[in-house]
Amino acid sequence: MNSIWIIGPLGLVVGLGVGYYVRQVFAAKSIKNLEERSKKIIDRAKEEEKEILISAKDKAFQMREEAEALNKERQKKIDDLELSLRKREESVDVRAERLERDRIQLETEEEQIGKTREELRGLRDKQLGSLERISALSKEEAKKVLLGMVEKEEKDEVLRIIKATEKEAKESADEEARKIIATVIGRIASDTASESTVSTVSLPSDEMKGRIIGREGRNIQAFERLAGVDVIIDDTPGAVVISSFDSVRRQVAKVALEKLVTDGRIHPTRIEEALKKATEEVDNEIKKAGDEAAYQIGIAGINHDLLKTLGRLKYRTSYGQNVLQHSIEVAEISGLLALELGYDAAVAKRAGLFHDIGKAVDHEVTGSHAIISQDILKKYGVDEKIIHAAAAHHEDIEMKDTLDFIVHAADAISGARPGARRETLETYVKRLEELEKVANSFSGVEKSYAIQAGREVRILVRPEDINDLEAVKLSRNIAKKIEKEMEYPGQIKVNVIRETRAVEYAK
Numbered sequence: 001m002n003s004i005w006i007i008g009p010l011g012l013v014v015g016l017g018v019g020y021y022v023r024q025v026f027a028a029k030s031i032k033n034l035e036e037r038s039k040k041i042i043d044r045a046k047e048e049e050k051e052i053l054i055s056a057k058d059k060a061f062q063m064r065e066e067a068e069a070l071n072k073e074r075q076k077k078i079d080d081l082e083l084s085l086r087k088r089e090e091s092v093d094v095r096a097e098r099l100e101r102d103r104i105q106l107e108t109e110e111e112q113i114g115k116t117r118e119e120l121r122g123l124r125d126k127q128l129g130s131l132e133r134i135s136a137l138s139k140e141e142a143k144k145v146l147l148g149m150v151e152k153e154e155k156d157e158v159l160r161i162i163k164a165t166e167k168e169a170k171e172s173a174d175e176e177a178r179k180i181i182a183t184v185i186g187r188i189a190s191d192t193a194s195e196s197t198v199s200t201v202s203l204p205s206d207e208m209k210g211r212i213i214g215r216e217g218r219n220i221q222a223f224e225r226l227a228g229v230d231v232i233i234d235d236t237p238g239a240v241v242i243s244s245f246d247s248v249r250r251q252v253a254k255v256a257l258e259k260l261v262t263d264g265r266i267h268p269t270r271i272e273e274a275l276k277k278a279t280e281e282v283d284n285e286i287k288k289a290g291d292e293a294a295y296q297i298g299i300a301g302i303n304h305d306l307l308k309t310l311g312r313l314k315y316r317t318s319y320g321q322n323v324l325q326h327s328i329e330v331a332e333i334s335g336l337l338a339l340e341l342g343y344d345a346a347v348a349k350r351a352g353l354f355h356d357i358g359k360a361v362d363h364e365v366t367g368s369h370a371i372i373s374q375d376i377l378k379k380y381g382v383d384e385k386i387i388h389a390a391a392a393h394h395e396d397i398e399m400k401d402t403l404d405f406i407v408h409a410a411d412a413i414s415g416a417r418p419g420a421r422r423e424t425l426e427t428y429v430k431r432l433e434e435l436e437k438v439a440n441s442f443s444g445v446e447k448s449y450a451i452q453a454g455r456e457v458r459i460l461v462r463p464e465d466i467n468d469l470e471a472v473k474l475s476r477n478i479a480k481k482i483e484k485e486m487e488y489p490g491q492i493k494v495n496v497i498r499e500t501r502a503v504e505y506a507k
Helices: 002-135 139-187 207-213 215-227 247-263 268-297 304-315 323-341 345-354 369-379 384-392 402-416 425-440 468-485
Strands: 198-202 230-232 239-243 445-451 456-461 493-498
Touching: 198 247, 207 215, 207 247, 215 230, 215 247, 215 268, 239 247, 247 268, 247 304, 268 304, 268 323, 268 345, 304 323, 304 345, 304 369, 323 345, 323 402, 345 384, 345 402, 369 384, 384 402, 425 445, 425 456, 425 468, 456 468, 468 493
Parallel strands: 456 493
Antiparallel strands: 198 239, 230 239, 445 456
């Protein structure tokens, strides 16, 4: 029993000791773990602090570099501005010095000129006094004597100088005129518009010809009577021909007949309606043509009725050349000639555009188309210079102003350029034959050929009869004879060819 009481407390003590020891072990381990965690936290905090410090240093360094770069850029701008200001100051100083030098030089030159002028006056007074003393004449008498002597002694020399000057001036003027005309022609590139006195209307089938003729010819008779044209219906497949000297009437008839053919209903009443509508359309086309011509030339402020009269030239021809196109071309050439001569190009263009406007009504009014143009332009209050240029471009009245000569030359250039106007085949062939005949009339000529539509004659000569110098003389003589005996547009090139051949055979 006593042993139990002893063992019990002893077990309790041992248990308490073991428990205490175990707690101490666990406590030590917990403390150790806490110390390790604290150490890790401290180490991590140190590392983060170190990273923050490094990042802050990097950012501070970057900001310092950016500030230094910005400062350098500003300093560079300041330096550039200072340099520019210094240069400007130096330039101003140089200019000021130059102006001062020029001012001093001008003052010196003025002073010297004044002295020279005074000296010349003194010398002149002395010479006049000496002359009066020597000749015992008054100033006026001495002057007359001297002028008489100079006139007598130098008359021949003066005449010679005048003639030489006139010759030089004429040659210079001819050369300048050729240069101006060549420049103007080179800048003009106009189309050639050839017209005739007939118009062709296409038909969908030959059956339509019968409808056009009508029963007992009543349709065609009504059409010809109302339109004032001739309708030619022959064996030509799919076409009829409208003939009239009045191109406006011919165009109206063509438009009306095309409408009738398209519609298919052809009878006198329908013909009258179609002609009325066609007349309105052609009138609109005429007005539009006048407006387009003025716009193309670049002139404005023209009376509407005058423009309509101008537009009628679209349906007028002269030697196969469309008169409206010719007028536009003359206006362009006149403007270019005016620019070369220092004249008002706008006025020259107006004069060129209206120079042939009388041709729009010349079949209705008697007289020269130039004079008719004058009357029309007067009616619409056109500038007097333009009116005079239109009336004088064919020398119906005397040419006076520079504008008259400009329009006259432009009209000649437009009408005479190759291809602008058409000749009849008979006249064309006759002119070529005459050209060859003139060339063959000279001795030493073997053959001659008119080529390039009569703009060149090529002449082959016998080399045993004509030498090189004589070939040059022959071309000049042929050209002179052509100018004297023939009429032709533009110019003709005389080309003399002398060919020597040496032939031998190898056997």
